[in-house]
Amino acid sequence: MTRTTPPRPLDLAAVFPELATMSRNVTRLHPRSGSPGVEDSSVGGPLLWPRDEPWPTCTKSHEVYEVVDLDAVRAAHHATVARWSRSEDEPSTPEEEAIYDRSKPKKVDSPHTDPVPLLPVAQLYARDVPGLPTPDGADLLQILWCPFMDHEDDMPAIRVRWRRADEVTAGLSPAPEPSVIELEDYWPAPCVLHPEQVTEYPDLNQLPAAVGARVHAWQEETGHHYTEFAVAPGWKTGGWGVVSSDEPDCADPPRCACGAVTEPLFTVGPGEWNGNNRGGWRPVEDADADDRHCYPPVGGATKIDLGDEQLQIYRCPESCEHPPVIVRVYQTL
Structure with a gap:
């Protein structure tokens, strides 16, 4: 099924002509529970990976003293998906409760120091994702991360891999795959995608001061909310970056080590709607959907729950060989 963002309540560029040149295309991925294959674009699905290419691992220090069993997390997710087909008020069966118990965290005696296989986060084929900035003839973007998020530099270990699918x-x-992970919230559950390209505007704190002041006044006078136009929530590619609610003055995009200003490539967002007047981003096909499917704290279909943070991957426009810039942003929806 396709997913369609409702039309915006008005033409924002007609109200603020200065914003006409600041609109950007963004592809909302709309992940939903499914069984993707290696030939599919997906979140948490299998990757089209060459047999003779080493699978990436994380060799950073992992001082983690509590872990969860990955197989148990996977089983608990399947049980949860099964429950989605029943009434929310219907209690779990004893068998389901036993599965959930096995997926609870357990203590370990020492830090997890061995190299850790990375988990597949997303696979995007250019044919499915409008505007995907594929470099050098590549047509496939693959993203993986370490299931232990807390490293010495407080940044997750993420690998971005571009390739040509026909060469595999x-x-x-x-x-x-790792046998244990830090939290069940860090395991991306298999999801099929329903990519949709829409238009978004920058965060309010990214606007020129004079325009931002006018937008503030407009919101007070009309009751409209700028968040209905700016920085679409959820999993997406391209568009504008998110600005931290704690550091609104840090609105400039990060720079690559080469000095170039980076561009948003991929965003892991908590939910697609609800909270802080973002209900207008809810796809029309999901008008009657249970919020358990698409909104924290359960992480929705992807299971990913980073709390009040969004994770953004920025790319260097000068070269795809330059390492991506990873940003963790505190953002309340």
Whole structure:
């Protein structure tokens, strides 16, 4: 099923002509629970990975003293998806409760120091994602991360891999995976995607001061909310970056080590609607959907829950060989 963002309540550029040149295309990915294959764009699905190419690992220090079993997390997710088909008030069965118990965190005696296989986060084929900035003839973007988020630099270990799908003649199956992860919220559950390109505007704190003041006054006078136009929530590619609610003055995009101003490539957002007047981003096909599918604290279909943070991956426009810039942003929806 396609997903369609409702039309915006008005033409914002007609109200503020200065914003006409500040609009950007963004592709909302709309992940929903499914069973994607290696030939599909997905979140948490299997990657089209060459058999003769080493699977990436994280070798950073992982001082983690509590972990969860990945197989147990996977089983608990399947039980939860099954419950989505029943009434929210219907209690879990004893069998489901036993599955949930096995997925609870357990103490470990020492830090987890061995190299950790990365988890597949997303696979995006250019044919499915409008505007995906594929470099050098590549047509496939793959993103993986370490299931232990807390490293010495407070940044998750993330790998971004571009490739040409037709060059993978023999795929790796099954892919290596860790036996335990830090939190169940860091395991991306398999989801199919329903990409949709829409228009968004920058965060209010990214606007020129004079325009921002006018927008503030306009909100007070009309009751409209600028968040209905700016920085679409959820999982997406491109568009504008999110500005931290704690540091609104830090609105400039990060720079690559080469000095170039980076561009948003991929965003892991908590929910697609609700909270802080963002209900207008809710797809029309989900008008009657249960919020358990698409909004924290359960992480929605992807299961990913980073709390009040969004995770953004920025790319260097000068070279795809330059490491991506990772930003964790505190943002309340």
